[in-house]
Amino acid sequence: MRILHGTSELFPYSKTGGLADMVDGLAKATAKLGHQVGVVTPLYRGIREQTPALQLLDSRLELSMGMLSVSARVWTHQPRPNLTIYFIDQPEFFDRASLYMHNGSDYLDNAARFIFLSKCVAHLARHLPWQPEVVHVHDWQTALAPLLVRHQRDHDGRATPPRTVLTIHNVAFQGVFPPQDFGLVNVPWSYFTVDGAEYYGRLSCLKAGIVFADAIITVSPRYAREIMQPELGCGLDGVLRRRADVLTGILNGVDYEEWKTTGNPRLPHAYSATRLLGKNLHKHALQKEYGLPPRSDVPLFGTVSRLTDQKGIDIELGALEEMLSAPMQFVLLGSGSSHFVQAFTDLARRHPDKMGVRFGFNEDLSHRIEAGLDFFVMPSRFEPCGLNQMYSLRYGTIPIVRATGGLDDSVTDITEDMGQANGIKFTEYSSRALAKAMRKALALYAQPPLLCHYRGNGMNADFSWDRTCLEYLRVYERKLA
Ligand code: ADP
Ligand code: GLC
Numbered sequence: 001m002r003i004l005h006g007t008s009e010l011f012p013y014s015k016t017g018g019l020a021d022m023v024d025g026l027a028k029a030t031a032k033l034g035h036q037v038g039v040v041t042p043l044y045r046g047i048r049e050q051t052p053a054l055q056l057l058d059s060r061l062e063l064s065m066g067m068l069s070v071s072a073r074v075w076t077h078q079p080r081p082n083l084t085i086y087f088i089d090q091p092e093f094f095d096r097a098s099l100y101m102h103n104g105s106d107y108l109d110n111a112a113r114f115i116f117l118s119k120c121v122a123h124l125a126r127h128l129p130w131q132p133e134v135v136h137v138h139d140w141q142t143a144l145a146p147l148l149v150r151h152q153r154d155h156d157g158r159a160t161p162p163r164t165v166l167t168i169h170n171v172a173f174q175g176v177f178p179p180q181d182f183g184l185v186n187v188p189w190s191y192f193t194v195d196g197a198e199y200y201g202r203l204s205c206l207k208a209g210i211v212f213a214d215a216i217i218t219v220s221p222r223y224a225r226e227i228m229q230p231e232l233g234c235g236l237d238g239v240l241r242r243r244a245d246v247l248t249g250i251l252n253g254v255d256y257e258e259w260k261t262t263g264n265p266r267l268p269h270a271y272s273a274t275r276l277l278g279k280n281l282h283k284h285a286l287q288k289e290y291g292l293p294p295r296s297d298v299p300l301f302g303t304v305s306r307l308t309d310q311k312g313i314d315i316e317l318g319a320l321e322e323m324l325s326a327p328m329q330f331v332l333l334g335s336g337s338s339h340f341v342q343a344f345t346d347l348a349r350r351h352p353d354k355m356g357v358r359f360g361f362n363e364d365l366s367h368r369i370e371a372g373l374d375f376f377v378m379p380s381r382f383e384p385c386g387l388n389q390m391y392s393l394r395y396g397t398i399p400i401v402r403a404t405g406g407l408d409d410s411v412t413d414i415t416e417d418m419g420q421a422n423g424i425k426f427t428e429y430s431s432r433a434l435a436k437a438m439r440k441a442l443a444l445y446a447q448p449p450l451l452c453h454y455r456g457n458g459m460n461a462d463f464s465w466d467r468t469c470l471e472y473l474r475v476y477e478r479k480l481a
Contacts, residue, residue, distance in 0.1 A: 140175030143209025224249030290356025307336030318431025
């Protein structure tokens, strides 16, 4: 099959969250099976310097944006056989300090930036010599591409356009802009209706994707059910219910070439389910790095996360207030809201022997944390899939998760099936419920053989992309049949 992805983030070139890992993992796994795969993504600042072997594509893109014409060069890179990355080089849009925002506010021209990216995806889908059969876009930033492909068929003389697939990684981000921004799309206003890209008088990029894509996938089966309900549908539950026949949930995979406990350049000490000494060394190194006493007799809890309301940071702070009097330690790596940064900083200042915090985005440190922790805390208010709980499992760290979305689909509680149990789950969204789950973790830590059993279950669980990508391929096949 010939598949072209469109995405605003791609690991290892650009990343603010799990989207980057997911597209990389899926693209690599499908290419490995022999399918031809392309990924269209922006050439953000710094990528050129880190990716020396870029090749310039012959033709320059020249695309209408409302009354203007915007051009871009396209650089290609082939990190492995059958996989080509198409980097969109449009410095005014993409050569910036960060991907989406500056000083906590979205860039004012995000509509133009990502309408342009969606146009690049649809244009390349039409003009690349290898003629992609499937255009697979991710989240609102490329969600206008299915509309543009539909337009190629209905008004622009393209008899057999590719099939379009939209993966929704988070329905809370919809790309909603003033109606006049629809003018930048350069398609008739007949697409801007309640059955199209219009949402309460405004342009909704995600809604356009939901309406016009041939198939819609979200990143876990439970989240697929949740977003069709008002509570987590973020206003799009009705639109999603209307497309229930083409909506499925497929749990994301994990790239075990990146997340492995042996032969991993990011992890100085190798370990496995049966030889856990290396994990202990990571724990001590991490305690040292965070200025905590290097103790083996107390469990080390931690979190790596965007610091936003989605991630349940408010109940985590409340639970820590209560739990830090118990024999435990906690480390944080996070970036996001200054309000949460301040709250974690204050808490750590009050408990210097028990808690350490680091802010910013640090991929290497995130691996060392996953390896060094005993328990990973992920109390999300909602979680489409979540990758950190699956990274934790592979690294022998017991995840403590709230039973929502992909967290519920990927973690088995220690009170369930003993042969599979690998984590601690709680349901109520409250500090009290999380603190109770953390107390269960303390009790488990006092029973090393049991702890070891659950760790082993986690480390042996298989969330590899090799398996998951077959589910995506089945969706493509059904649409092409
Ligand atoms: P989301 O995409 O909603 O943030 P996921 O769990 O799917 O949540 O993915 C988050 C990804 O981003 C993981 O790979 C995680 O390790 C990484 N990550 C989040 N915050 C940081 C950080 N401050 N430093 C390094 N990596 C981070
Ligand atoms: C989004 C979701 C997260 C998911 C990731 C990758 O960022 O918040 O739950 O794991 O996308 O699909």
